Amino acid sequence: MQPAKINYKIYQGSTFQETFRWESETKVYVPLSSIAKSAPCVVTTTTPHNLPVGWRFRVVGAGGMKEINSVGDDAYYLSTLTPTTTTVEINQVNSLAYTTYTSGGVVEFNQPVPLTGYAARMQIREAVDSPTVIHEATTQNSQIILDNTNKTIQITLLANVTQAFTFSTAVYSLELYNGFNVIPFIYGNLTLVQEVTR
Secondary structure (H helix, E strand, C coil), X not given: CCCEECCXXXXXXXXXXXXXXXXXXXXXXXXXXXXXXXXXXXXXXXXXXXCCCCCEEEEECCCCCHHHCCCCCCCCEECEECCCCCEEEECCCCCXXXXXXXXXXXXXXXXXXXXXXXXXXXXXXXXCCCCCCCEEEECCCCCEEEECCCCEEEEEXXXXXXXXXXXXXXXXXXXXXXXXXEEEEEEEEEEEECCCCC
């Protein structure tokens, strides 16, 4: 797996929190049965879609309501589950003025990778070759939480942790591991924004 490079600013003395999702390359296609003209828009599938909350997905090939169809590789919606597993609420879409849905189409998304059995670790250093670890977040110290139900990887560095940071810039990387199977997940540069209100 090729890790993603993501650079961040950390605000000294403030909580730093980021949530990630691990998508496989396998596509899932769930046929549509209806799309409501509503705000927010509600999409209904013919079978349970099993989309986790906040998972990105596309609507492709819907007849009639062509405005809802995703165009381009980056045109994704974020799922918000309603009580039944065959409906998806698209909070960022108001479809009241859209053309009426007629038939066809699918909800398309990348299948989530199960997080069961994995743990995670992240280190911050001033440079890649620095022998000194500025900070380490792990699933063991609860600064990284792996949620297999929602398929999320959440990093939380509380204010008392970031308060102690004194670097101007640093580097970090996060790995997922299961025994000897180590997956480099994300890496990048960190910039510390010094605290004014303290």
